[in-house]
Each structure stands twice: as C-alpha cells, then as structure tokens.
Amino acid sequence: MAGPPITELSTRARDIFRLVVEGYLDTGQAVGSKTLAGAGGLNLSPASIRSVLHELEGLGLLAAPHTSAGRMPTEQGLRLFVDGMMQVAQPSVEERAAIERHVTQPGPIEAALAAASAVLSDLSACAGVVMVPRREPRLAQLQLVPLSATRALAVLVGLDGGVENRVIDLPGGVAPSVLEQASNYLTAQLSGRTLSEAVQAIGAEIASGRTALDSASRDLVERGLAVWSEDAARRPVLIVRGQANLLDDGALTDLERVRMLLDDLESKQSVADLLDAAREAEATRIFIGAENRLFALSGSSVIASPYRDGEGRVVGVVGVIGPTRLNYARVVPMVDFTAQSLGKLIG
Structure with missing residues (x-):
C-alpha cells in the first residue's frame, strides 16, 4: 500500500516524522515521545506528540516495536522520507580522495572494480557490490x-x-x-x-x-x-566485498535477518539480476526492503547506480547492500560518486 504524499502531512506531522526517521537511522532504536519532546523546536507536550505518532502509525509510516514504547519508520515510511524529505550530503574531501585513489590504481579493469567494491564497503560499513561490464570487444x-x-x-x-x-x-x-x-x-x-x-x-x-x-x-x-x-x-558477473560488515554489533540482535542476507548474497546471479534493474536509471536507485523480492525476507536495502563508458552507454552497476537502517543521505552520493569515477576510468 502506497503512503500519502509528503505534502498531505501537516507541518507538525512532517517535523515529528522527520525526527523519528533521523533518530532511528542514527541509533537503530525506536524513538519515544519523551525523546522527541526534549529534542527542542517542537514546542509540543509529550501527549500531543503521542497523538501525532499515533496518526503517523495509522498511515502506515511508523510502527511500534513490541519491546518499546517508541516508534520506528516502516519501509513505507523510509520510502516517503527518502523520496520527499532527505537532504543529500556530498561526499567529504577524504571520501572522494579514498574512492578515486582505489579506483584509479593501475592494473586490469577487474582490479579497479574490485577496489571500488571494497572502498564502498569500507566507507559505508555495508557490503559493496559492482556488476562487471558486459564488455564484448571487437x-x-x-x-x-x-x-x-x-x-x-x-x-x-x-x-x-x-x-x-x-x-x-x-x-x-x-x-x-x-x-x-x-x-x-x-x-x-x-x-x-x-x-x-x-x-x-x-x-x-x-x-x-x-x-x-x-x-x-x-x-x-x-x-x-x-x-x-x-x-x-x-566469468563473474558480480564482485562482492565486505560481507563481514553485515555482522556488526547490531546484527547480534537480528541474527536470522543477517543469515538470510548472507544466503542471498551467495546467489550472485540473483543479485546481478537485481542490480540490472538499475541499468536504465538516470541516477542512483534505492530499493528498500520488500521493494525487491531478493532481499524481502532479510529486510535489506540496496543503493545502486549505473556507470557509463566514454560514449555514455551503461556498462555496469555499482552499489551497496545493507540493513534498511542506512545513512541514505551519506551513502547515496557516495555510490553516485563511485559510479562517476568508474565511468571516467572506463571512458
């Protein structure tokens, strides 16, 4: 079920929704009304905040975990936030330098692709993936x-x-x-x-x-x-690096999800088929949880961007795979910048 357009939410509801999503993405924990009341800027009582939280939950944008009185965004809520509220940050100077340094190392193109996958994994704390170009030389x-x-x-x-x-x-x-x-x-x-x-x-x-x-x-x-x-x-159609990043401290409370995710990553052709959906995109694509069948059960997100050769033809896809609790505003431009760097190398 599609959620309401962001413009249909009141200013108060948008502010509270944004704080809940940003708090969840930052900590991985549900956000309660007392935390929101203490955040400043809302000028609302905890009771008023709870009323808005209940409204957002009724719209399918937030959910209340059984173990917490707070709220966390649903996949539908994350999609609304990513499409309508997220303010994308540019990669830092250090991040851009690290990406360019890895991608431009001398050697065969496959080595540069593996390096791109590895540096994305390191910077995003996710699994980095790169689809090998479908090169057919004359x-x-x-x-x-x-x-x-x-x-x-x-x-x-x-x-x-x-x-x-x-x-x-x-x-x-x-x-x-x-x-x-x-x-x-x-x-x-x-x-x-x-x-x-x-x-x-x-x-x-x-x-x-x-x-x-x-x-x-x-x-x-x-x-x-x-x-x-x-x-x-x-020949491999996909290079995956950094699966170990998926086994962080937070994974200890969600071992079954991580196990399913690792099982999914073993099926490289299936992952490549998923990334193939990003080949025709003009910009970076974001797949959240059940929006893609492959990672529906593990509740994982995929951020992917096509990269092009010197003639503008899409030759591959680069991206990251991780939990839905990703810092989308930081990782999306990072993936986009890596795609641009690979395009310059191949072009």
Whole structure:
C-alpha cells in the first residue's frame, strides 16, 4: 500500500516524522515521545506528540516495536522520507580522495572494480557490490598455435590490441596445415565482430554446409570457439566485498535477518539480476526492503547506480547492500560518486 504524499502531512506531522526517521537511522532504536519532546523546536507536550505518532502509525509510516514504547519508520515510511524529505550530503574531501585513489590504481579493469567494491564497503560499513561490464570487444584474429601433438594455444587478439590465450585439446594426428586453415577461417569470419556475433555467424555457416572446411578443420574451429564461449560464460558477473560488515554489533540482535542476507548474497546471479534493474536509471536507485523480492525476507536495502563508458552507454552497476537502517543521505552520493569515477576510468 502506497503512503500519502509528503505534502498531505501537516507541518507538525512532517517535523515529528522527520525526527523519528533521523533518530532511528542514527541509533537503530525506536524513538519515544519523551525523546522527541526534549529534542527542542517542537514546542509540543509529550501527549500531543503521542497523538501525532499515533496518526503517523495509522498511515502506515511508523510502527511500534513490541519491546518499546517508541516508534520506528516502516519501509513505507523510509520510502516517503527518502523520496520527499532527505537532504543529500556530498561526499567529504577524504571520501572522494579514498574512492578515486582505489579506483584509479593501475592494473586490469577487474582490479579497479574490485577496489571500488571494497572502498564502498569500507566507507559505508555495508557490503559493496559492482556488476562487471558486459564488455564484448571487437575481434581482430584468432590464431591456433600447436603446443604438442594433443594441445594447441588459442590466441585471441582484439581490435583494441588486447591479447588473451587459452589452451585447447586436439584430436590425435592433426597436421599443422589443418591448424593453419582453421586459423585463417576463424580470422576471416570474426574480424570486426564480437565473439557472440562470430559464434552465431560461424555456427550458421557450418550448419548450412556453406563452408569449404573439411571435417578436421571444422572440428578445430568449433573447439576454438567453444573454449572462448565457455570462458565468457564462467566469468563473474558480480564482485562482492565486505560481507563481514553485515555482522556488526547490531546484527547480534537480528541474527536470522543477517543469515538470510548472507544466503542471498551467495546467489550472485540473483543479485546481478537485481542490480540490472538499475541499468536504465538516470541516477542512483534505492530499493528498500520488500521493494525487491531478493532481499524481502532479510529486510535489506540496496543503493545502486549505473556507470557509463566514454560514449555514455551503461556498462555496469555499482552499489551497496545493507540493513534498511542506512545513512541514505551519506551513502547515496557516495555510490553516485563511485559510479562517476568508474565511468571516467572506463571512458
């Protein structure tokens, strides 16, 4: 059930609601009327505050835990606060420097993504997650180089100059001329294409019988493509760092929720599918509790932002996963800044 627009709340109700949410996000504890009366600025008696708290509870924005006379925001209340009341703070100079220092370290892109996930985890005290870019470079050639009578090296060269090697098994008695024929055919067919485009085109040509390759060469072509296709399928789609941050002192009172959250994080493909929902967003997205099916039972929040390459295309998603009691105003711009830093690196 959707909550009322923030504009439908009275000024008094908005002030009390904001104090309850901010107090809960700061301490993790329910906030009572006596605490609110002592906060200053309300000029209301505890009885009047209790009346407003009861009204906000009736609207589904606050709830009263069984163990406390105070109130805490519901997931519906948190959504209203995040969308209508939250004042976002910019990352501090120290936080921006830490993010840029980790992201711009020399090395392969996967190392920078892992570093981005780790620094977000450290700064937010949550689990940091980064979706690996779905990079499909254009290819220049694929060469099969004999290593022994039963093994060959498949050398894949990209148009960007990148080179990767994989070892493939050969049937016995393959002549060097067969390797050469297969290499020439592969290079001619995949040049300028992505691997997935090449696999589809070559597969269709072989199946239709249009190729002049003999059976031995066709076998080598299929082996060479298979090792690369299998390798691409096995590459991780998600990097997760900092799961231990979820086991803080507060977790001791909610061990079942944390256990379910850790179980959810083990399903990396499911987490990647969730983050994929943020790929088309123009800005950082926030999923609170049951708003996403994956973390509905563990009552966790996800803050995620897409990052883009130099041409503005979304190539991945970066974010954090943690309890609903997050400092959203601080973490949201931190995630956004990390996405911008990754975009500059990849661009």
